[in-house]
Amino acid sequence: NAGVTQTPKxxxxxxxxxxxLQCAQDMNHNxxxxxxxxPGMGLRLIYYSASEGTTDKGEVPxxxxxxxxxxxxxxxxxxxxxxxxxxxYFCASSxxxxxxxxxQYFGPGxxxxxx
Amino acid sequence: AQSVAQPEDxxxxxxxxxxxxxxxxxxxxxxxxxxxxxxxxxGLQFLLKYITGDNLVKGSYGFEAEFNKSQTSFHLKKPSxxxxxxxxxxxxxxxxxxxxxxxxGGGTRLMVKP
Numbered sequence: 001n002a003g004v005t006q007t008p009k010x011x012x013x014x015x016x017x018x019x020x021l022q023c024a025q026d027m028n029h030n031x032x033x034x035x036x037x038x039p040g041m042g043l044r045l046i047y048y049s050a051s052e053g054t055t056d057k058g059e060v061p062x063x064x065x066x067x068x069x070x071x072x073x074x075x076x077x078x079x080x081x082x083x084x085x086x087x088x089y090f091c092a093s094s095x096x097x098x099x100x101x102x103x104q105y106f107g108p109g110x111x112x113x114x115x
Numbered sequence: 116a117q118s119v120a121q122p123e124d125x126x127x128x129x130x131x132x133x134x135x136x137x138x139x140x141x142x143x144x145x146x147x148x149x150x151x152x153x154x155x156x157x158g159l160q161f162l163l164k165y166i167t168g169d170n171l172v173k174g175s176y177g178f179e180a181e182f183n184k185s186q187t188s189f190h191l192k193k194p195s196x197x198x199x200x201x202x203x204x205x206x207x208x209x210x211x212x213x214x215x216x217x218x219x220g221g222g223t224r225l226m227v228k229p
Contacts, residue, residue, distance in 0.1 A: 004158070040124070040221050040222070041221055042119070042219035042220050042222055043159070043205070043219040044219070045216065045217065058216070059216070090159070092158075103161040103164060104159075104161070104217065105161070106151075106159040106160070107158050108156070109157075109158055
């Protein structure tokens with residue numbers, strides 16, 4: 001039982017390049033999330049997927065797209081990377097997004113640098 | 116809108132002493148409150164949560180948190196700190212009717228010295 005896994009762990013991009021961050025969970029959770037973490041700002045929600053087949057914007061969605069490929073996998077795509085997207089990206093999952101008793105489980109993160 | 120404030124960037128405490136990491140929140144209606152811990156180069160790990168009921172919540176690794184509605188606070192506490200407790204701690208809040216939006220504070224770095 002690996003929990004939430006993310007690939008890659010590290011990535012360096014040049015401005016304008018694109019890439020996709022992958023996330024998978026093996027806990028049979030319905031809901032998945034993408035956050036970015038910046039120093040002193042905590043985690044901010046980019047996008048989330050309440051259930052397979054649905055996605056919604058979070059607090060900071062601009063410059064990103066997501067795909068809920070199936071119940072296990074939720075990817076985050078940067079179409080044209082910008083230096084402002086330099087951050088650590090975390091994927092998370094929870095049994096349900098509406099059940100308040102269900103805490104979120106986080107992956108190890110992807111450290112992205114855009115030059 | 117909901118928000119969380121962690122007023123201290125860093126808390127220093129000696130091993131064996133009690134520790135407190137402060138958190139205040141702003142939300143419409145009843146809050147659901149969470150504490151997470153992050154060790155270096157790792158994802159966040161859930162520590163404890165307040166949903167309803169007893170104002171004193173007990174969580175993992177000997178941590179507890181006290182919900183105070185009148186002061187809109189949810190401070191994290193531990194009676195006796197360990198060096199291994201040194202990490203980054205995040206408070207988070209979710210309003211009863213906020214759907215999926217979990218709002219995090221900026222984090223507090225806890226340093227426990229031997």
